[in-house]
Amino acid sequence: MLKPNKVQHECSNPAGSNCSFAVLNYHRVMPIHTFWNEQVLDVGVFEQQLQQLKRFFRVLSMEQALQLAAAGKVPTNAVVITIDDGFADCYDHIFPLLQRYQLPATFFISTQGLQQGYLWENQxxxxILQAPVEITMLKLQDRNxxxxGKTERHQSIVAITDLIKYHPMAQRNQLIADLIAQTGVPQMHHEFVTAEQLKQMAAAGMTIGAHTVHHPILALESAETARQEIAQSKAILEQILEQPVHYFAxxxxxxxxxxxxxxxxxxRDSGFAAAFCTDWGQARPTQDCRFRLRRFTPWDRNxxxxSxxxxxxxxxxxYSIRFLKEWVGTHGN
Structure with a gap:
């Protein structure tokens, strides 16, 4: 694996068009009848996208992409696949399809899910979905x-998730407790990849990266809490996998x-080799900050x-074609 001290300085600037690659950013892949969030792809659509990637692009592992970028030898059509969070569909749907098409990917895992079987958004x-039918209205922070109905509940899940997301973890947990108190549905099913499944995925050639422990918005937490979230997620994964974890999202x-x-x-100080954001663009590890590499999410179902x-x-x-960048960023679905 690529070691942090073997990677070129994170903000060096040797120019070269063969130093960048596209990083796809997925979250969830599920059968179409089970989801309501636009970030979720149907299993069939995801498989079609993998077929296109296999046919028209050069899919690289994270390690391959960074090594080729350092050497200035990245293929023009290079793509890296990443999946964030670590929900159960990573193992149930995504991993089998990657194996079928012999494609590598990097999974960024929020480790609280490994420990308790779910993340805050699952709660x-x-x-909401399991609330008794007689509960027709929920209230949080003076909002109704x-x-x-099924559609209304799905819409409320998205709206409440967006509302709760931008709170520090302590307030987030309190709001979720208030929601559970209103619905009376505290019990959770296991909805996350397990440690054993994660080991199987790593043994099959998938790269495992860290994504904090509790999936907080780091900017809302204290410096010490943020540091612990970053470092502890790395340590937990390394203990499970018995190998270094080099990448962070x-x-x-x-x-x-x-x-x-x-x-x-x-x-950087926690010992990662590279880190990824969700700002759109190409990953340019030898030109931009290696701990703020960009990703790209083409949501098109067709x-x-x-492609x-x-x-x-x-x-x-x-080639820095501005009008084309703007078109790509505004046309989808």
């Missing part, structure tokens, strides 16, 4: 959320909104539009 969804991941230069320094937009993204970013 929100569970409380309808729960009088910032929760939510928008620079200057969700994390800052202070957190970039904390990630596999041909997916077209990804290809145009690579061209626009490599």
């Amino acid at each position: 929100i969804a569970n409380a 959320f309808a729960s009088n 910032y929760p939510n991941g928008k620079f200057a909104i969700d994390f800052s230069d202070e957190h970039v320094a904390q990630v 596999p041909w539009f997916f 077209l937009r990804l290809a145009l993204h690579i061209v626009a970013e490599r």
Whole structure:
């Protein structure tokens, strides 16, 4: 594996178009009848995207991409696949399809899910979906959320998740407790990849990276809490996998909104080799800060539009074509 002290300085600047690669950012892949969030892809759509990636692009492991970037030898159509969080569908749906098409990927894991079987957003969804039918309205922070039908509950899950997300962890936990008290549904099912499954994925060639412990917005936490979230997630994964964990992804991941230069320094000091945000663009580890590498999310459900937009993204970013960057960023779905 690529060691932190073997990687080129994180903010060096040798120019070269063969030093960048596209990093795809996925979250959840599930059967279409089970989800309500736009970030979730249907299993069939995800498989079609993998078919397109296999056919038209060069899918690299994280280690391969960074090594080729350091040597200035990245293929023009290079792509790295990443999946954030670590929900159960990573093992149930994503991992089998990656194996079928012999494609590598990096999974960024929030380790609280390994320890208790779910993350905070699972608690929100569970409380709302399992609430008794007579509960038709929920209230949080003087806002009302309808729960009088399936569609309304799905919409409320998204709205309440967005509301709770931008609170420090202590307030987030209190709001979730208030929600559970209203619905009377505290029990949670296991909805996360297990430690044993994670070991199987790593043994099969998948890269495992860290994504904090509790998936907080780092910018909302104290410096010490943020440092612990970063370092402890690395330590927990290394203990499970019995191997170094070199890569990190910032929760939510928008620079200057969700994390800052202070957190970039904390990630570097924790011994990671590279880290990823969710700001759109190509990853340029030899030109930009190696602990703030960009990713790209083509949400197109049509596999041909997916391939077209990804290809145009690579061209626009490599050759700094401004109008094409803007078009790629605003056309999707």
